[in-house]
Amino acid sequence: MPRPVSEAASRTHPMKIIVTKSENQLRLRLAGELCISQAQTAWDRFLQVAEAGSDLTVDFASLTEIDTAGIQLVLALRQEMVREDRKLHLVNPSPEVAEAFAFLGRGDLFRDFPPSGNASP
Amino acid sequence: MSLDLEAARTAFVQEASDLLGEMEEALLAMERFGVQAESVNAVFRSAHTIKGSAGLFSLEDMVDFTHILETVLEEVRAGRKSVDSEDISLFLECGDHLRHLVDDFANHAHPTESRQATSRRLLERLQDLQAPRRSRSGKGPSIAAGDTIPGGDGVQSEAWHLSIRLDPEVLKTGIDPLSLFRYLGKLGEVQRIDVLEDNLPSISEMDPERLYLGFEIQFRSRANRTEIESVFEFVREGSTIRMVPPHAQIVEYLQLLQSLPEGPDRLGELLVSCGALTTTELAQMLSLQRKSDLDRPPTLGRILVEQEVVPQVVVNAALQRQKSFRERSSQESRVVKVDVSKLDHLINLVGELVIATAGARIAAIGERSLPLEEAVNGVTKLVEEIRDAALGVRMIPVGEVFNRFPRVVRDLSKELGKRIDLQIEGADTELDKSMVERIVDPLTHIMRNAIDHGIEPVERRRLAGKPEVGTIRMDAWHDSGSILIQVSDDGGGLDRERILRKAIASGLVQPGQELTDREVIGLIFEPGFSTAETVTNLSGRGVGMDVVKRNIEVLRGEIDVESHPGTGTTMRIRLPLTLAIIDGFQVLAGKAAFVVPLDLVKECADFVDSSIHGDLVVLRGEALPFLRLRDLFSIAGPRPSRESLVVVQYGNHRMGIVVDQLAGELQAVIKPMGALFRELKAIGGTTILGNGSVALILDVPHLSQTFARRSRIC
Numbered sequence: 106m107p108r109p110v111s112e113a114a115s116r117t118h119p120m121k122i123i124v125t126k127s128e129n130q131l132r133l134r135l136a137g138e139l140c141i142s143q144a145q146t147a148w149d150r151f152l153q154v155a156e157a158g159s160d161l162t163v164d165f166a167s168l169t170e171i172d173t174a175g176i177q178l179v180l181a182l183r184q185e186m187v188r189e190d191r192k193l194h195l196v197n198p199s200p201e202v203a204e205a206f207a208f209l210g211r212g213d214l215f216r217d218f219p220p221s222g223n224a225s226p
Numbered sequence: 227m228s229l230d231l232e233a234a235r236t237a238f239v240q241e242a243s244d245l246l247g248e249m250e251e252a253l254l255a256m257e258r259f260g261v262q263a264e265s266v267n268a269v270f271r272s273a274h275t276i277k278g279s280a281g282l283f284s285l286e287d288m289v290d291f292t293h294i295l296e297t298v299l300e301e302v303r304a305g306r307k308s309v310d311s312e313d314i315s316l317f318l319e320c321g322d323h324l325r326h327l328v329d330d331f332a333n334h335a336h337p338t339e340s341r342q343a344t345s346r347r348l349l350e351r352l353q354d355l356q357a358p359r360r361s362r363s364g365k366g367p368s369i370a371a372g373d374t375i376p377g378g379d380g381v382q383s384e385a386w387h388l389s390i391r392l393d394p395e396v397l398k399t400g401i402d403p404l405s406l407f408r409y410l411g412k413l414g415e416v417q418r419i420d421v422l423e424d425n426l427p428s429i430s431e432m433d434p435e436r437l438y439l440g441f442e443i444q445f446r447s448r449a450n451r452t453e454i455e456s457v458f459e460f461v462r463e464g465s466t467i468r469m470v471p472p473h474a475q476i477v478e479y480l481q482l483l484q485s486l487p488e489g490p491d492r493l494g495e496l497l498v499s500c501g502a503l504t505t506t507e508l509a510q511m512l513s514l515q516r517k518s519d520l521d522r523p524p525t526l527g528r529i530l531v532e533q534e535v536v537p538q539v540v541v542n543a544a545l546q547r548q549k550s551f552r553e554r555s556s557q558e559s560r561v562v563k564v565d566v567s568k569l570d571h572l573i574n575l576v577g578e579l580v581i582a583t584a585g586a587r588i589a590a591i592g593e594r595s596l597p598l599e600e601a602v603n604g605v606t607k608l609v610e611e612i613r614d615a616a617l618g619v620r621m622i623p624v625g626e627v628f629n630r631f632p633r634v635v636r637d638l639s640k641e642l643g644k645r646i647d648l649q650i651e652g653a654d655t656e657l658d659k660s661m662v663e664r665i666v667d668p669l670t671h672i673m674r675n676a677i678d679h680g681i682e683p684v685e686r687r688r689l690a691g692k693p694e695v696g697t698i699r700m701d702a703w704h705d706s707g708s709i710l711i712q713v714s715d716d717g718g719g720l721d722r723e724r725i726l727r728k729a730i731a732s733g734l735v736q737p738g739q740e741l742t743d744r745e746v747i748g749l750i751f752e753p754g755f756s757t758a759e760t761v762t763n764l765s766g767r768g769v770g771m772d773v774v775k776r777n778i779e780v781l782r783g784e785i786d787v788e789s790h791p792g793t794g795t796t797m798r799i800r801l802p803l804t805l806a807i808i809d810g811f812q813v814l815a816g817k818a819a820f821v822v823p824l825d826l827v828k829e830c831a832d833f834v835d836s837s838i839h840g841d842l843v844v845l846r847g848e849a850l851p852f853l854r855l856r857d858l859f860s861i862a863g864p865r866p867s868r869e870s871l872v873v874v875q876y877g878n879h880r881m882g883i884v885v886d887q888l889a890g891e892l893q894a895v896i897k898p899m900g901a902l903f904r905e906l907k908a909i910g911g912t913t914i915l916g917n918g919s920v921a922l923i924l925d926v927p928h929l930s931q932t933f934a935r936r937s938r939i940c
Contacts, residue, residue: 141397141435148434155429172402177439180421181429188428205404209441210419 121167122150129159136167139175147178155185166197171205183214238279239332240563245272246325247629250318254632257314261302263471267450269317270299276324287337288327291345294352295320304473313355315640318633320348381479384472385417386454387502388443389482393464394436401461407443410457414447418500444500446472470502479503566659569620576609576616577807577895583609584892584916613807613893617658621803624702624711625653627666631673631700638677645695646681652702657709661801664781665711668774672713672797673698675771680717680795690792692716708783708825709803714796720789722746728755747787751775782910784927810894810913812921813872813885815855816863819921821894821913822883826874826926833871833884843871843882852882853929858908879930892916894923907932 120143121136131154139147154161163179171179179195186193198206198215206212252268259265277292295317301307323344330337337345392403410416422440432438447454451469458467470478479497497503583606590602628650639646657665681687681696688694701712722743729735729749749755753772778785783801802808802823810821831845842849850873856865865886872883894913899906910925 141400141402144397144434148429148432152429173404173437173439174397174402174434176404176421177426177437178429178434180423180439181426181432184423184426185429208404208407208416208419209421211421 120147122147124150124154130162131157131159132162132164134164134167138170139168139178140170140172141174144174144178147175151178151182155182158189158191160192160194161186162194162196164197165195165199165202168199168202171202176205176209176211179214180211235283235332238283239328241279242276242328243325245276246321246328248272249321250633251629253314253317253321254636256309257311257636261309263303263474264451266299266303267471270296270303271448273299283331285327285331287342287345288324288331291320291324291327291349294349298352298355305475307355316348316351316355318637320352323348381474381503381507383444383502384446385502386414386443386445386447386472387470387474387479387482387497387500388441388445388454389466389468389470390441390443390458391466392437392441392461394438395464396461397437398435399461403437403439403441403461406457406461407441410443410445410454413449413453413457414445417444417446419443420496420500422496442496442500442502444502479507564619569659572616573620573807576613579609580613580807580893580895581914581916585918586916588916610893617807620659621656622659622662623654624657624662624709625650625655627662627669628653628700628702630666631669634670634673635677635698638674639681642678643683644677644681645684646677647695647697649697649699650701651699655702655704655709656803657702657801658803661709661781661803664777665799665801668777668785668799669711669713671771671774672799673700676713676715676717676795676797680715682718686718690718704803705800708800711799711801712796714794716794719791719793719795720747720750720787722791725749747789750787751785779928782925782927784931807893807895808923810892810923811872812889812892812915813855813870813883814887814889815859815885816861818855818859818861819889819915819919820855820885821892821921821923822872822874822926823923824891826876828873828875828880830888831871831873833869833882843884845871845873845882850880850882852884854884856884856886874926874930876927876930881930883924883929894921896923 119137120139121134123134123136125132125134133150133154137143161182163182183193183195195214203212203215206214249269249272252265252272255265256262256269273292273296277289277296280288280292298307299317302309323341326341326344327337329335330341390403396403407416407419420442422442423438425440426432426438445454451471454469455462455467458465468482470482479502494503494508498505498508583602587602587606590598593599631650632648635646635648676698681698682690682692684694687696696716698713698715701710701714703710725746726735726741726749729746729752730737732755734749734752734755735741750771751774753770755770755772775785778799778801781801783799786798786800787795788798789795809824811824811827813820813822833843837844839849841851843852844850852871854869855861869884869886870888872885872888874881874883892915896911896913899909899911903909907928908925909922910928911923913921913923915921
């Protein structure tokens, strides 16, 4: 069988995380790829917002790819928010992201927010 | 029928016969080691594939038959039906019947009335088997039946359950587990994945490049364990990958839960929620676990052993068996099937090439041109390599023949009420394909003799203080250009007195004639000799050991017997590796050229008359029987002033051949002798030399035997 290598590992495709703040609400917009090669950077930003202490919305509309490392980060963030009893909304999954979460049986995380269907940034 | 269809027909026949072979092997494994997922699946898969292919050719009889067989096998696979030795016999008969149906198809024959009757008879018996509450009283204990393991019924789930805890470092290698699971989807249907976050630390403590997640996967597939395992080939190290097959025993799930870090309660729930287990099955399992917790965490093997379902040896043997199954299935994909006639054509061409090269070589030497000679030498070397490679292609493992014997032993020993264990060694020893086909009959005869006459009845073995189960061993190995195949039994050995009585009665030996043990044993190869006190339908059908011996001699081989009263008999067959091309050593006597197989030549020496003592020649203090080619073939003309001695050895016999002149090595393409000359004993064949003339290939085995006999007498 072919050795399955995550594509992100073999080419560089910048990931962007844009944080906006309105009232007591943080909004995290993810763009590009959330994969193992960007895991360290993404983790730094996630940690910052986790320590900010407010409710959080993560927007996946412009995220074109996510791998296991990325999903694990999202799950860790979610656990943290639940533990601190803060609200976390995961919204606008692109089709790729929605599919990946659904494949791992976690499609329900987006349940309240139907997929945006618009993957382009 | 168009050519394409004809090719498809051949492919189907070939495939079906391979599958039936696998099916038989798996059935015998089932009988021996109990019902294992691997063997049941193999049997099921064979039946299923044959059904599918038969459908393509609209072979309704075969489709209907395999369908019923498959239905029964499905019951076995699901653990709803236990299997005893009688059932195995039925399945084996079904396999035989399918083979006949396939043969009919191959021969473009319509199934005869008797064939259809067999079909109906077997189908009736299969349907009886299917009937739910079949009375099994009065039968032997069933093997590894689901219902004999308390709380060990097969679960309902038809999916594989995979528990995957990958090496935490896996992400850093660039392998994405998600893509592994997607790849899994190519082997079947990934029904459900559950991600376990139990070990995921808080975000501030985590290393984002480590994997903390566990995965539980419900997977529906016809793929076998090896195929599924191969998906995880690159991540196996440091990972825990557990697989529970469809309809597994509950203990397997129990064992799974105990081997995973999350603990049985948590995982138990998960297994129910993902559909691997029903709540009843979980309850059953947990009660089983409580029982075993009193003691210590059990392994599946230990539970089975403790509950006295299967003895430890059986478990070990089964594990061994699974291993060999796995090893073999991984080899299958690397094989290309080629029509034998194409191979034969290739070998013929290589033969012609060898002769043509020899011709070119002689011509080149005549030209006295060094560059030309060097070029021809280069070509000759390559041709030799091509010859070896081409012959190598035709080599197949002797196991292809050995494989049929487990069944023969099983059926015959049952019929005779004997208990026999067959051990096979060296099944991967290779031999030319044409030889493999031609040793089947002699070997079958020898095996039947061993089963019928060799191994004693249980009662007699017990009285003799021997184990009740007799052992027959088949071995094969290579030995200096030959292959040796040996069949030995631990039976009573040959009865010297009885052989002698029989030989005297049939006039082979005069009363009062003194014979050595070896000579007496040799009598069994005489025509018309059979010692069985009662003629059974196994051996003693008029085909005696003399026919076996003749068949082996036709292959330029020899057979040898060793027998020890009370401890057993060993039959050893020595055969050349190929019948097509040999490395030869050319010698001359007068104007005639002769070829001695090079493997058999030990050394060459000058021959001087002073070293002759009677019929022997003394070479460095050792006495050798010898013959002069001139005398043997009555070649006229004066002897040259200097003769040479070629020392040959075949098996344990050494002898000298005196020739006029040594002419060196060559590759000899063996051409069979015409029917007229087939009775000539000293000549094994002919070959064509580079200059176009014919040389005779000496039959050294025959010569050395003749002379060994002669030298013993004097």
